[in-house]
Amino acid sequence: MRHVVVGSTHFSMFILKAIREADPQGIIYTVERSPEVAEIMSRQVSGKPVHGLLTEQSTLENAGIRIADTFFALTDSDALNANLVELSKKVYSVPLTISIANNPKNVDLLYKSGSDYVLSPVDYVTGEVKALLSIDKPSRFSLPQNIGMDFIVMRPVNSIEAIDSIFSFISKERDVKDVMVTSATNGSIKKIEELAKGDFLVIAVRKTSSKELLESLEEILKKSSGGSKK
Incomplete structure (x- = not known):
């Protein structure tokens, strides 16, 4: 499977490792603004780093979003996560979109934006x-x-x-x-x-x-x- 993971919150590394354990042969793209952070994230799971503006379609397309099986929006901004899952679902029709809710009050917002599954650690x-x-x-x-x-x-x-x-x-x-x-x-x-x-x-x-x-x-x-x- 092909996984696109955007964002580097405290939970991102744990989620990346969970993806790798669940799909040992999968291709994982780690997307961040900073090339250094993207590289650090990818190195932990033998992934492929991509850097750039997170909501730029060119950035996401460099991460293979057009053929992605899953999309993870894991930034520390729920508003940005909502924008990302909306883009991944409505523009690229990614089969499974997953986001993180930093504030549990925003869980419904993320579902309405197109997230198939919302992780809410605080809840x-x-x-x-x-x-x-x-x-x-x-x-x-x-x-x-x-x-x-x-x-x-x-x-x-x-x-x-x-x-x-x-x-x-x-x-x-x-x-x-x-x-x-x-x-x-x-x-x-x-x-x-x-x-x-x-x-x-x-x-x-x-x-x-x-x-x-x-x-x-x-x-x-x-x-x-x-x-x-x-």
Whole structure:
């Protein structure tokens, strides 16, 4: 396969190495304004360096974009990434366009610009932190848009009394596709009826319904908490 990678953010080198591992025989073009940076990037993955203005068609064509299988927009500017994926998709019809969202608020912008897949490192990190600290409060762990699913995660401690109400509610929700319980100590999967205080309750739900489900669970917990105080 032929891969065109534009930009040199902190994540670019990791992504380049991932491309090489996934496609050992692939041709990787690394594109940057600076010839030195393009050379450094390409050297790490036995690629082909190209330098020039990133949105210039001549620069991209020197990187073989007309016959590219994938295009990666990895600059530190989401606006520039949006311009790049729009160019790669609408002008050159690259089959698979991938961009990075430096600000998670720009994920939708990048999809609308033509990105088939958006990498959002900040979303992944904040999602993990919320999941780790989600004691008695459900949090949404957003998965990539193309997967079409999200996780709702919580660790019931003081809210353990509300679990029956939660299970009763989600059992009626068609968009809930799976429910798991994992041990907080070693991550092992447990039977649902073995849920103990502090364990992780993980709910897999369709992305289109995850926000609504999260709000419903918060309301159940709120009512349970209010009732326990009386």
